[in-house]
Amino acid sequence: MPDEEPQHRHILTFNFRQGRNKPRHDEAFASLWPRYGLDWEPGDGPIDFPKLFGRTAPVVLEIGSGNGEAAAAMSDADRARDLLAVEVYPQGIADLMDRAAERGLDNLRIYQGDALPLLWEALAPGSLDEVRVYFPDPWPKKRHHKRRIIQPDHVRTLTALLRPGGVFHCATDIEDYAEQMLDVLTAEPALENTADGYAPRPDHRPVTKFERRGVKAGRDIFDLIFRKRR
Template sequence: MSDQSRDETATTGPEGPDAPLHRRGIKSYVLRAGRMTQAQTRGLEEVWPRLGLTLAEGRQDLDALFGRRAPRVVEIGFGMGASLVEQAETHPDTDFIGIEVHAPGVGKLLDEADKRGLTNLRVYREDALRVLEECLPEGSLETLQLFFPDPWPKKKHHKRRIVQPAFVELVRTRLRVGGTFHMATDWEAYAEWMAEVMDAAPGYANTAAPETAPYVPRPEFRPLTKFEARGERLGHGVWDLIYRRVE
């Protein structure tokens, strides 16, 4: 399993296809218990009041939230947060919002962000679908990142995969026209699933060159995680897909 969180989704359930995604009853994440380190606890207790966001705050005015107008990147399932912190530090002119349900990862990211003095990073510890539906304005994002989500490899569990038609349409509405949806996975079968769903989704275009389609080489701006580096040494593959909103 990746060092990134295996995140969340919902698919059609008893309430029907017009119900909000988060109310359809099938999640793609499992909350895991884990011990909290001193640094993680500090992050949640001392840094959260400054950098943490909640559903109760409702629809965000992102310019007011960050005190400026800038490109906005959202990452779903940031795991322990090393990649997201690195991106925020490397790209100070971009604002980042991370969404993660697991307390140790949220605490670790907050502690590290505070130690590095980052002001361009905020965090939700909430269901990502609810954040997208209830808190992020339409057309407000430059990029949405989904790195190493749970592949749910058993066929009977495929309905739990976050990459589903309804989810990618929700993502499209939150991206600006020209914005990108960037996915990465270490499961080839899931990469093929992602490409199939995205190629059928209206309003998107694959950014891959014909010779590598549907995949793109790992972009330099996506930090190499410890998990991925270990996988590379063992000969494991990683597949990146980047689709642009065209309408």
């Protein structure tokens, strides 16, 4: 009997470049994944956040946490909320787990893999307090723009997961992607812009090594902060 067709066929929004783990990366996974890792696979059903975090609190979703510099700092400064970080690269995940352990964080969990199945199957409508998409893969070639994570369908899905009044915060150092983000987020009827166009970088979003590299290269930084209509 043939396998059932998957519920969703989709274009990947990330370009997986397999790096080489250093011993410290392997050590972080061995010692810290049981504490910080989320073992979820398509078909597992919705995530029980109170069970995952050991408490009931507002939940923030960050897609593409990179090396975890921003995720760890923001979780440390905002311990009243829980953060679910999504990342595909094991080296970045290991770095984030190390940062979390150094800070003694209990309000952070990490999912390794493609964010889209997680959005479709694991998260309940209205379950998120905030969505963060910081410096996602820009897919600079025009023929690859369809791979960008900020697309109407994905934004519609993410917006449905936000509670009324919840925040949708994006940042990029790629001007044409910023323009696309602004167009797509503005076109989503359930969202409203908190600024007149691009927003000033809020103090609570730290400037990361990646961001400093973009500024050094002469690129502007664009923050977009929208809110789900009540």
